[in-house]
Amino acid sequence: MCKELWLWPLWSLVCNSCLAPHAAAPRTPRPSSVLSHSSFLLGRSWQAPTGGAAMELGNISQPVYGPGPEAPGSSTPGLVGMVHGFLRLVQPNALPVELIADFGQSQSEKAIGKQQVEELLIYEMGFLVCTAIGLLFIILVPLVGCCFCCCRCCGNCGGRMYQKQDRRTGCRRQALWVSVVLVSALLLAGDVCAFISNTRFSQAVHGTFPNINNTLDNAHTYLASIPQQVNFIIDSSDVPLGHANHSLQDIGPSLGGMIISGIRSSMDEALGSLQGLLQGMGTLAAAFVSITDTRSHLEVLQSNYSQRLASLRDGLNQSLQRCGHPCGNVSLGGLAFSTNFTLIPSVEQQLEALDGVFDSNITADLEEVNSTLYMIPAKVQEQSQDIVTKTQDQLGLIKQEIRSLQEQLPLLDVEENVGTFLSNATSVLEKYREPTISVDWLRWSVCVLLCCMVLLVVLCNVIGLLLGPLGLKESVLPTQRSCVSNAGGNFFMAGVGFSFIFSWLLMLLVLITFVLGGNTYMLVCESWHNQQLFQLVDTPGLIPGFNLSELLGQEGGTTNFSEIYRQCQQDTALWQALHLDQSVSLDELLNISQYTGEISTAFEKVNITLSPILLLKENQRDLLLNASQAGQPPNFTSTLEQLDQSVTQGNLLDLATELEQLADNVGTGVEETVKDDLKGYAHQLRELDKEMQMSFSGPLQSLKENIHLVQSGAAQLKAQTEAALDKVNKTQEFLEREMANIIKNETWAFLEQLLDFFETYISWAKSRLTGDVARCKPIAQTLDNVETITCNYILDSLNAFWFSLGWCTFFLLPSIILAVRLAKFYRRMDIADVYRNETLELPPTFNFYKIPRPSTRH
Numbered sequence: 001m002c003k004e005l006w007l008w009p010l011w012s013l014v015c016n017s018c019l020a021p022h023a024a025a026p027r028t029p030r031p032s033s034v035l036s037h038s039s040f041l042l043g044r045s046w047q048a049p050t051g052g053a054a055m056e057l058g059n060i061s062q063p064v065y066g067p068g069p070e071a072p073g074s075s076t077p078g079l080v081g082m083v084h085g086f087l088r089l090v091q092p093n094a095l096p097v098e099l100i101a102d103f104g105q106s107q108s109e110k111a112i113g114k115q116q117v118e119e120l121l122i123y124e125m126g127f128l129v130c131t132a133i134g135l136l137f138i139i140l141v142p143l144v145g146c147c148f149c150c151c152r153c154c155g156n157c158g159g160r161m162y163q164k165q166d167r168r169t170g171c172r173r174q175a176l177w178v179s180v181v182l183v184s185a186l187l188l189a190g191d192v193c194a195f196i197s198n199t200r201f202s203q204a205v206h207g208t209f210p211n212i213n214n215t216l217d218n219a220h221t222y223l224a225s226i227p228q229q230v231n232f233i234i235d236s237s238d239v240p241l242g243h244a245n246h247s248l249q250d251i252g253p254s255l256g257g258m259i260i261s262g263i264r265s266s267m268d269e270a271l272g273s274l275q276g277l278l279q280g281m282g283t284l285a286a287a288f289v290s291i292t293d294t295r296s297h298l299e300v301l302q303s304n305y306s307q308r309l310a311s312l313r314d315g316l317n318q319s320l321q322r323c324g325h326p327c328g329n330v331s332l333g334g335l336a337f338s339t340n341f342t343l344i345p346s347v348e349q350q351l352e353a354l355d356g357v358f359d360s361n362i363t364a365d366l367e368e369v370n371s372t373l374y375m376i377p378a379k380v381q382e383q384s385q386d387i388v389t390k391t392q393d394q395l396g397l398i399k400q401e402i403r404s405l406q407e408q409l410p411l412l413d414v415e416e417n418v419g420t421f422l423s424n425a426t427s428v429l430e431k432y433r434e435p436t437i438s439v440d441w442l443r444w445s446v447c448v449l450l451c452c453m454v455l456l457v458v459l460c461n462v463i464g465l466l467l468g469p470l471g472l473k474e475s476v477l478p479t480q481r482s483c484v485s486n487a488g489g490n491f492f493m494a495g496v497g498f499s500f501i502f503s504w505l506l507m508l509l510v511l512i513t514f515v516l517g518g519n520t521y522m523l524v525c526e527s528w529h530n531q532q533l534f535q536l537v538d539t540p541g542l543i544p545g546f547n548l549s550e551l552l553g554q555e556g557g558t559t560n561f562s563e564i565y566r567q568c569q570q571d572t573a574l575w576q577a578l579h580l581d582q583s584v585s586l587d588e589l590l591n592i593s594q595y596t597g598e599i600s601t602a603f604e605k606v607n608i609t610l611s612p613i614l615l616l617k618e619n620q621r622d623l624l625l626n627a628s629q630a631g632q633p634p635n636f637t638s639t640l641e642q643l644d645q646s647v648t649q650g651n652l653l654d655l656a657t658e659l660e661q662l663a664d665n666v667g668t669g670v671e672e673t674v675k676d677d678l679k680g681y682a683h684q685l686r687e688l689d690k691e692m693q694m695s696f697s698g699p700l701q702s703l704k705e706n707i708h709l710v711q712s713g714a715a716q717l718k719a720q721t722e723a724a725l726d727k728v729n730k731t732q733e734f735l736e737r738e739m740a741n742i743i744k745n746e747t748w749a750f751l752e753q754l755l756d757f758f759e760t761y762i763s764w765a766k767s768r769l770t771g772d773v774a775r776c777k778p779i780a781q782t783l784d785n786v787e788t789i790t791c792n793y794i795l796d797s798l799n800a801f802w803f804s805l806g807w808c809t810f811f812l813l814p815s816i817i818l819a820v821r822l823a824k825f826y827r828r829m830d831i832a833d834v835y836r837n838e839t840l841e842l843p844p845t846f847n848f849y850k851i852p853r854p855s856t857r858h
Helices: 008-019 030-043 075-091 099-103 109-123 125-153 169-235 238-249 251-323 350-360 364-373 376-383 386-404 410-471 483-529 531-538 561-569 593-604 618-631 637-643 652-665 672-771 779-825
Strands: 833-835 855-857
Touching: 030 652, 030 833, 075 099, 075 125, 075 169, 075 251, 075 483, 075 779, 099 251, 099 364, 169 672, 169 779, 238 251, 251 364, 251 672, 350 618, 364 376, 364 637, 376 386, 386 593, 386 779, 410 483, 410 779, 483 531, 531 561, 561 593, 561 779, 618 672
Parallel strands: none
Antiparallel strands: 833 855
16 A cells, blocks of 8 residues: 555656646655645636726817917007096996897887887987087087188187287297197197007908908817717727627637636635645645654664664673673663554554545546536537627617717707808908908098198197297297298198198097997997896897707707806817707617617527536545544554653663773773673663664654644544535535526626626717817807907907097197197287386385386387
8 A cells, every 4th residue: 555655646747747737746745746736726717808898988189279369460558448448438337138138029119119219328328428529529610610710811819910918928928839739749649549540450450351260260170070079989989899799709718707707706615625625634644654654664673673782682691791790780671672663553544545535536526627617618609609690780780870870969960050151151251351451441541641630730730839939039029020930820820720621520530430439349349248248149039030949959948148158168068068968868869778688688598508517426525534534543642652762671871881880890800801891882882872863763753743743633634524525515506506597697797798888888978978079168269259359459449549539639629729829929910019118217115116118010
């Protein structure tokens, strides 16, 4: 039996080299090989394909848009701020949203028309008052100028060429000169602002077309991105379809691996217990083998050393007899073994019981179980061909259903309609571009001409301000003033004449542009800034036949422009901004439940049958139970007690010491040869003791350790065997009872994993359609760009122009008055008024008075 046990490593080496490509186990006793092979079986776990890995569906890219509107080259922020302040002063009331809505919704105009007109007149009161003032100016200024001219021709209104001279004349002239300077400076400042505003308006008109084109290009880019983003979502359906198709094609490894994992999860505990049991039996068998080998080795040693001890005892006994009476007390009884190693209990019965377990091919049967599990993927692949074909057909239908989404989404209809509108708008802009620029050039020329009229008045005033003081001498009589001084006065009068001639034209232009530009700014731009314009547009029924909610297919919806604009400013997706979920259901558009239902029905009919799995045969169970009982070690109590004693009955070293003392202490009557013999035997005893210690210490220690090992191992063997067999039995019953359910459950898990690809995609598609597709911030930016072009560039330039020109027209009135008054101080008079400053001889009381003496000369 012992010799047969040593053949086990060779069998294990061949088995391991056939089953696994790792190096053969070293040549160790049989139990180590069993343990190694059991670990190999449990370590070869099946790695199921990761079919449920997360899909990479990607992110929707957003388009890149061009720059915003380009501002005109010139800028007058201070002037524009003054214009806005003036307009708010003229029109402090908010936009009458309800009034305008009533006008749009009025069904009985005769009943409420008068009240509406009154409210509108109240709203426009500021503009009406300014218009009335402008009309009075247009009418009265030319009339006053005509009357003033006639009166001066008749010698009235300063037309008489006579100037009274007094001591305040110089002061009055200087005050008037300074006033004309200030007024002329104000006129010049206003005229410069008018020139700049006129140029800026032309720049705004010229820049409107490229700015609008850029804005429309951005709108086109935005609209063109909608079908691209929708196509991206639709094309992304290839990802779950590809994952699902790949899983179906690899259904053997995928579903088979899941079934293997399900089976192994129920077998792991039983196999672990069985592995622990085999490991314990292997360890126990190795200890029994070692006990048997050690016992045989000790028997051989005992036989050899018994002969040497006997020979040594006989020789020593003869020497002691020759020694005589001094050596009579030496005892040689210790020269014998204290333990009979042949009496150590035999463990052959235990080894036979354990050998029966190892010879029952448990490892081969477990390898057969492993092979059965490895055959599952191939069987699953073979038995599921029909279901794979049917499911792939349903995948094709799902792909067609998702592709049809492109034709059903309302976003694409919106893109088409708005795109057509933008194309038409671009065509109209290009059509009117050249005529508009030509008309603007004519307008610019007329405005420049009128500005030049103001500049002409300023130029006349400036020349008069320069020539008048330059040619005037205080000592010269008014009738003798120089030509230079007279020319200065004439320039003042020329400026007055030009003012009367052109002021009404200036006021007419100011009035027209004021009414148009001011009202448009307050109605559109100012109401845009405070969001009142959106409230007006949101008024139901304002535009006959137009209802935004109805256009979007929302019954009873409350969608309005204000909300859409605010959400678009926050870059919300168009689906959310337009509340398309109220008119279109994504759940219905992306409903593939009929196809997934067909797939589920097909999987219900799948029938996968596997070979039965048998963990242990009945005879193997019996052998394990028999080994747990027969493998109990014999009673080693007496053996352990003997092993704790000395190998020999007496101490050889003590005997050697005693012989040496005898050799040294015996008297002269003993022969020297006896003494030498005693010393020689003492030396032999020491050498023998040393040799026996070296020979017996290792085997004895190994024997004691193995005995303790089998005692402790055998104490748990029975309970461990019963527990392992109980788990194996339960596992076997579970597999026989639940194998079909495991296959069914794993099949449904595979189906859920397959359908999860589509659920993930549908969820992703819904979130992208409602959160990322057609983010409408470009729409808000388009409206903001239109507002910027209209209000900040065109209307602000127009309003700054009429404000500057109105400024000039207003200051023409004090310019006329002051220029007329100042001209008389520089023009040559026809009648002289002599003023003499003489001192008369008067009494002391009147020394402080100077009485003038006037005289008149013709």
